[in-house]
Amino acid sequence: MSTENPTASRECQNTADADSVGLVTPKKQEFTEPLQLACGRVLQGYTLVYETYGTLNTDRSNAILICHALSGHHHAAGRHSPDDKRAGWWDHYIGPGKPIDTSKFFVVSLNNLGGCHGSTGPVSINPTTGKPWGPDFPPMRVRDWVHSQARLADLLGIEQWAAVIGGSLGGMQAMRWALEYPERLRHCVVIASAMKLSAQNIAFNETARQAITSDPDFCGGRYLEREKLPRRGLAVARMIGHITYLSDDGLANKFGRELRTGSFQPGSDEEVEFQIQSYLRYQGDSFSSSFDPNTYILMTRALDYFDLAREYKDDPVAAFANASCRFLLVAFTSDWRFAPDRSREIVNALMHANVSVSYAEIESAMGHDAFLLPNERYEGIFRAYMQRVAAEIIEEGRYAY
Amino acid sequence: MRIDLDVIQDWIAPNSRVLDLGCGDGALLEQLGKNKNVIGYGLEIDPEQIELCVERGVNVVEQNLDTGLGNFADGSFDAVVMTQALQTLRHPHEVVREMLRVGRDCIITFPNFGQWRARWHLAFSGRMPVSDLLPFEWYDTPNIHFCTFRDFEVLCKQNDWTILHRQVVSESKIGVTFKDFLPNLFGETAIYHLTR
Numbered sequence: 341m342s343t344e345n346p347t348a349s350r351e352c353q354n355t356a357d358a359d360s361v362g363l364v365t366p367k368k369q370e371f372t373e374p375l376q377l378a379c380g381r382v383l384q385g386y387t388l389v390y391e392t393y394g395t396l397n398t399d400r401s402n403a404i405l406i407c408h409a410l411s412g413h414h415h416a417a418g419r420h421s422p423d424d425k426r427a428g429w430w431d432h433y434i435g436p437g438k439p440i441d442t443s444k445f446f447v448v449s450l451n452n453l454g455g456c457h458g459s460t461g462p463v464s465i466n467p468t469t470g471k472p473w474g475p476d477f478p479p480m481r482v483r484d485w486v487h488s489q490a491r492l493a494d495l496l497g498i499e500q501w502a503a504v505i506g507g508s509l510g511g512m513q514a515m516r517w518a519l520e521y522p523e524r525l526r527h528c529v530v531i532a533s534a535m536k537l538s539a540q541n542i543a544f545n546e547t548a549r550q551a552i553t554s555d556p557d558f559c560g561g562r563y564l565e566r567e568k569l570p571r572r573g574l575a576v577a578r579m580i581g582h583i584t585y586l587s588d589d590g591l592a593n594k595f596g597r598e599l600r601t602g603s604f605q606p607g608s609d610e611e612v613e614f615q616i617q618s619y620l621r622y623q624g625d626s627f628s629s630s631f632d633p634n635t636y637i638l639m640t641r642a643l644d645y646f647d648l649a650r651e652y653k654d655d656p657v658a659a660f661a662n663a664s665c666r667f668l669l670v671a672f673t674s675d676w677r678f679a680p681d682r683s684r685e686i687v688n689a690l691m692h693a694n695v696s697v698s699y700a701e702i703e704s705a706m707g708h709d710a711f712l713l714p715n716e717r718y719e720g721i722f723r724a725y726m727q728r729v730a731a732e733i734i735e736e737g738r739y740a741y
Numbered sequence: 742m743r744i745d746l747d748v749i750q751d752w753i754a755p756n757s758r759v760l761d762l763g764c765g766d767g768a769l770l771e772q773l774g775k776n777k778n779v780i781g782y783g784l785e786i787d788p789e790q791i792e793l794c795v796e797r798g799v800n801v802v803e804q805n806l807d808t809g810l811g812n813f814a815d816g817s818f819d820a821v822v823m824t825q826a827l828q829t830l831r832h833p834h835e836v837v838r839e840m841l842r843v844g845r846d847c848i849i850t851f852p853n854f855g856q857w858r859a860r861w862h863l864a865f866s867g868r869m870p871v872s873d874l875l876p877f878e879w880y881d882t883p884n885i886h887f888c889t890f891r892d893f894e895v896l897c898k899q900n901d902w903t904i905l906h907r908q909v910v911s912e913s914k915i916g917v918t919f920k921d922f923l924p925n926l927f928g929e930t931a932i933y934h935l936t937r
Contacts (some may be wrong), residue, residue: 668795687802688812691782694758698795699802700788717788724795 359435360427361393361418361442366458371491375453378481384467388492389458390414390450393434394442396496402733403498404440405489405525406430406449407506407513410581410639411631413457416449417442432714439722444730445502453488454480454639456632463564463632473634475561480638482509482646486516490524502729503527507711508678509639512646515686518663519648527729528663529722531670532711534682535648535656535689541677544584545640548577552633561634574633575624582623587674587707591616649689656689666696668725670718672710673703698725745850746772748908748932749822752848753777757819760844762806762836763826765790767799774799807831810839818844825930827851828884834896841902841937850932853909855889855925856916890925897935906934 366389375383391414396403406416408429417434419427434440434447451459454477462477469476493501504525506514511533518528537545552558555573559566583591595616602612652659667690671683680701690697700721704710710718746769753759755777761770764783767790773779784804785791794801804812807830821844827833828851840847852875853859862870869879877884888896890909897904909928911920919927 684812691802692814692817694780696780696800697782697802698791698800699804700791700795701803720792721795724792728795728798 359437360431361435363422364391364393364415364418364420364428366391366414366420368458369492369495371488373491375484375488375491377478377484379479381478383453383460383478386453386460386488387458387464388450388453388460388488390448390492391416391418391428392449393417393447394445396446396498397733397737399733399737400497400499401502401736402445402730403493403496403501404445404447405493405501405504405517406434406440406447407485407489407504407510407517408449408452409506409508409510410643411578411627411636412510413455414449414451414459415457417447429712432712433719433722439719439726440505441723441726441730444733445726448492448496448498450489450492452480452485454635454642456635461632462561462634462638472564474564475634477634477638479645480642482512482516482642483520485513485642486520489513489517490521493524499524501525501527502733503529503726505529505531506533507531508533508708509643509646512643512648515648516646518665518667519659522662522664525665526732527668527725528665529668529670529725530683530686532672532675532678532683532708533686534678535686536646536650537644538682542644544580544677545644548580549637549640551576551580552637555633558633561637563633569628570633571625571628574628574631574636575621577633577636578627578631579620579624582620584677585708587676587705589674589705590707590709593705595619656685657692660690660693660695663690663693663695667698668721669697669699670711670721671699671701672706672708672718673701674705675708675710677708743768744910744912745824745930745932748910749824749848749850750776752846752906752934753779753820753822755779758817760784760813760818760821762810762821762823762840763829764794764799764801765824767794767797767801769822769824770794770799771797806836809835810843813843815842816845820844820846820848822848824850825852828854828887830886833886833888834900837896837902837935838900841935845936846905847935848932849935850930851888851893852884852930853890853925853928854887855891856929857926860926890928890931893931893933897933902935902937904933905936906932908932 369388372385415428416430417428436443451457454461456463462473466473504514504517511530514528514530552573555570557568558570598615600613600615600618602610649656649659669683669687671680687699702718706713757779759779759781761783764785770781770783783801785801786805791801821840830836859870909920909924910930911917916927
């Protein structure tokens with residue numbers, strides 16, 4: 341993930357111990373109180389898997405919630421074992437001395453309901469049938485996740501988050517937090533996100549879903565019961581998604597028209613394969629062996645359905661008038677899936693709603709994926725903002741005594 | 742503390758909503774927040790300045806003034822402020838018009854190109870003035886639309902903009918002595934308070 345920037349990866353190696361949260365062990369929390377869902381159905385009981393980094397202070401005022409994106413999960417930072425090849429998905433931004441500084445904050449990162457990394461979802465057993473939920477798992481909306489996250493906060497004794505932070509679909513959760521539980525967060529950090537998806541975005545998601553559901557092994561979503569897996573469909577879905585998370589320039593810089601095999605020499609009829617082809621196939625294949633197709637469908641639908649201001653008569657200013665936290669918005673210049681204009685719409689609505697907001701538009705060729713990758717300016721702004729959040733906690737602590 | 746910031750603060754009512762165009766490091770908005778309980782937003786394009794604003798806890802939005810203020814509703818601010826940025830704009834008069842659409846009042850400061858040093862420099866060396874205040878050569882300067890106090894007042898008259906106050910600032914000894922007598926010759930910076 342950090343191979344793009346040789347300087348940054350060298351730094352990572354040199355300080356691997358000092359700025360990593362180190363070894364982490366996921367925790368499991370059972371919830372027995374039924375959860376009313378936005379779709380009208382009720383989830384009788386459920387499990388949430390989560391990780392924490394750093395230490396909760398005595399005032400319980402330094403907690404940060406990380407909301408994950410489409411294919412994310414609870415493992416945001418550190419490693420599960422010493423020989424773990426990959427660190428958590430946001431390891432570059434969470435750790436001691438990093439923008440989300442675990443020497444100052446207590447960070448909570450969970451796998452959302454409907455996920456496939458340990459929290460209750462389509463791969464879990466439906467207690468009423470004794471079989472995997474599969475396609476019968478209730479559709480999730482962003483607010484359902486927010487309510488389940490609030491229950492996790494209750495259990496952890498966190499009345500108010502110092503900040504709720506998320507990129508992409510995670511940013512949607514962070515914004516929903518600000519409207520649903522305005523008193524329960526002091527800051528909201530929304531990165532590369534939008535108030536609602538565009539038609540083009542929904543179109544990409546639908547194409548991805550069609551790739552999955554048209555795989556003969558999909559079996560109407562009951563592939564687990566039939567001991568099958570629509571791998572090819574999921575791989576194609578991921579390939580489509582992956583292209584849209586990168587930029588034209590980013591792909592050109594990384595692969596150009598380089599060939600992996602074959603040649604265009606006159607007289608050569610060997611099949612030509614471009615580097616980008618094999619890269620995409622690799623991405624698709626590795627994803628399809630670690631992610632659940634039904635979860636992919638559920639998550640993309642949650643993205644499509646989200647519309648921040650729908651219940652506020654489509655007026656985002658009226659929606660944000662309910663917020664009482666401060667906001668940081670960040671977008672990336674080459675991100676065409678969640679373009680800077682989408683973030684600007686949020687910023688404009690917040691300013692007209694008299695809510696505090698800062699916004700930075702980061703120069704990057706990495707497309708939507710930029711929010712996960714090293715970038716000096718992004719880090720600088722993120723760190724500066726989070727240091728203010730940390731300073732406030734100390735100031736408020738002083739007033740309290 | 743800069744003199745012009747103090748003057749601006751005096752002209753801003755407590756609890757106002759203030760938009761600061763080209764807010765720099767956010768010093769003015771920080772001061773207004775502390776002393777006048779103002780809710781303010783700064784617009785800035787320089788990444789370093791944006792980060793300084795965030796460090797101060799000042800609201801800053803990355804936005805290029807040359808693309809206009811079309812994202813702000815009519816009358817959505819009590820005051821729109823612009824310090825030392827007028828001369829850097831592609832269309833200064835259109836930005837002032839926009840400021841008066843978005844805000845009830847607007848406060849503008851700019852360096853006086855009619856100040857005697859600039860006149861002296863151009864008249865006797867025959868070259869564009871370069872000074873401590875304006876340390877750029879003509880070809881690399883961000884200051885592309887210089888004007889004098891008189892030029893600006895002509896613009897206001899042509900557009901029927903009302904000048905509520907004008908304060909002339911000078912830091913040199915000779916300027917302090919003569920700025921009230923011959924402002925366009927001795928004033929270094931002007932602070933104008935306009936309304937529609």
